[in-house]
Amino acid sequence: MKFIFVRHGKTHFNEMNLTQGWCDSPLSQLGVKQVENMSLQLKNYCISKAYTSPLGRAVETSEIILQNHNIAPIYDKRLKEVNFGILEGMNTELVRKPHVEEPDWVDTLVMDYRPYQGEDLHDVIHKHLEAVNDIITSSQEDDTILIVGHGCSLYGLVATLISHDPRFTFPDNATAIIVDYKEGHFFLDTILKAVY
Template sequence: MRETTPTDAPRRLVLLRHGRTAWNHAGRVQGQLEVDLDEVGRAQAEQVAAAVAKMSPTRLWCSDLARARQTCEPVAVATGLAPSYDARLREFSFGEREGLTHAEYGALDAEEFDQFRLGQYDACPTAERTAAVEVRMTTVLRELLDQAAPGETVVAVSHGAAIRVATGALLGWPDDQFHSLRGLSNCGWVVLDEHPGARDLRLTAYNRTV
């Protein structure tokens, strides 16, 4: 069996969801609205920062939304990395449904809400299309991974639905197969390793938490 050399050591991509917000706790649709981490979310971010630092990442990118930036701050301190913020790492936009509690959404349109809960986000007429989220997420994550040298680890702080869609797309799954993945926990992370000598990615871990 051929030994792995430094020039063909696999690169690693870590996708980290933000910590809890009061809206997460209350079951309110956030989308791209600006919502801060709550006390639990800030504690989660501090705890996950130490776990991320143990991975020795060389680059740290982050969504420009407040809850992601606030999660990224302790990660930046723990790793000594200066984060780069990119709007392409944002959550889905859910348009007119943003700000609704789940109860309010269900009362407004029960059938549409049931589809939303199943991850069929295109059922929401004012939502950003899943295909568009897939393109922007995979484009920015490939750019991030391409900046890594062989054997390096890079981290992107993003959002639950966007990460779920991106995971399936980066693995080359059929469009709807991402529904087989459960939703990420707050400050849960995904690990994708590049196959040595190729750009193909393999799922190493999903929804890992501290």
């Protein structure tokens, strides 16, 4: 089984450096170009099923990618980004001031927005793992599955699945992380970056 995890394309909020979890912003012109390029790179993958976060930026990304594959995405709310609570929509420099995230959170996965009416990253990863396990249970061994989601949550998920592969870093917008699943284990295959 093969998983293709894709972070959504760049949004207007990304370009304005605004915190974007459950609040939403559509893809920017650059974001659309990024995803169109990724769609071309994924054209020859035989995608059997597709799942997406229901947030608009992820849905828009999945629809562009799937234009070449004649399947519709399944929305799964477990694939949503971390909820940043009352800090949603704020400038990311201001959001860093309360030190909710550890400076090395990409290594430790310590990110807890619960004091600000948001979520803890580990709870979000747990929801993602539950979704992935359900997908595995309902899929065939030779399926290729597209999952479109978000930066922090997908990073946390994939870092948990493949442990410490040095090739894996926080994904840019419209990056595809291709992971093989065999006999209960996940292995990083390749990482595709949008070229535009």
